[in-house]
Amino acid sequence: MALTAIKGFNDILPDESGRWQHIEKSARRVFELNGFSEIRVPIMEKTELFRRSIGDATDIVEKEMYTFTDKGENCVTLRPEGTAGVMRALIEHKLYVQDPVAKLYYLGPMFRYERPQKGRYRQFHQIGAEITGVHDPLADAQLLNMLSTFFREIGLDEPALQINSLGCPECRPAYRNTLLSFLDGRLDSLCEDCKRRFTTNPLRTLDCKVAGCIEATAGAPAMLDHLCRACGEHFDGVRRYLDLSGTRYSLNTRMVRGLDYYTRTTFEMVTCQLGSQSAVAAGGRYDGLISQLGGPEIPGIGFAMGLERVALLLSQREFVTTPDLFIATMGGGERDLAFRLMDGLLKSGVRVEMDYEGKSLKSQMRRADKLKAVYSVVIGQNEVSSGRAAFKRMADGVVTDAALSVDEIAKVVKCFDSPLK
């Protein structure tokens, strides 16, 4: 095959797009119910934005970004995540002036140059939501509750919510030192990766999957036990509100984050059904990010979920739209009448299909069956002269006689319309 898609860039074919639309529609409904508005931001930004927000030393910025110089000599990057662009827009348009609290959601493609594997591609899609301008843990809890509700709405019991707190610039450094001295004594029993992480990102060791490391860090100090007073109270507040709203969660004191901007509350929706890509959605609080990007001191919290992963969890489910009526014709002059009827029915909201190429009646009926049309009708000379036709309900073969007018046909077809449509 001469021309193929780029590695890690996938087509979403018609048999999958229904599932994607189901996810997107549900997200919009749940988020808008919670008072979130959609924001649409560019998929490319100045590279500087991501370096400043995600963190220069993170893997994303160091080796995974699609960065290039455009024809005007600007260094630009295909967005590897959504929060940075949304915060840039918030600051650029001073959205916080009119309303100090912003609740925004976005959806669209993100790009990361990684080695593709299950549930992880170079172009992938996220739906995310952000609340800015609220310090109170009530915001954290509402966001988490909304996320859980979303998963319930699309029909998934999994994934499960896990939460943690990463503290703030006040208490994290001290904890980091505590952890370092703990690990220092056990360096020998850690895996090669973790030995490297000891200097680069010691918190990550808590998240290591190697058995030896899990054993060695069994009694490791947890950030949760080392939070400063303010962070501790905040986290207690989050938990209290989660309980009040009946949002189920568990603590995961070993959860860490890949982006530098996170503070305090962090969370993940995890599943065990997706191999190593256990996080279906993740996020946290980023109280320092907006000021770091040149905006005012405004706190924020948000999450992003990976649509490919959600779609994978939903992959057993069918999402197809079927025609209400298939019009078969005998050929010749009836096709004009059939086409006019189809046009009228389509305009009144009835999903109609008819044969395009003058195939045999048998072929047409087979097609009606394959498309899972609810009704079929054959129009030939008899029907043209009588002005009536037999509408056959495909599921059980029951036939209803009706006049060949848009209104009459719509009545027949609609009365069988399931309330789900």
Next chain:
RNA sequence: GUGGCUAUGGUGAAGCGGUUAACACUUACGACUGUGACUCGUACAUACGUGGGUUCAAUUCCCACUAGCCACCCCA
């Protein structure tokens, strides 16, 4: 960036040195010329990822490349 596995039609696959490259699904047409589903029949890979090599002979063995998948790293 590092490993492992795999590459046969629209799809799922059998074949593992000489075959008309099975079988099933899908698709098309027909048996049933004004009615689908079930059944039956017919048709549908000059072709086995690409390039080399071994051999009288390679889809089958070897090498390289490329692609895909899975895992690591990291992440949603």
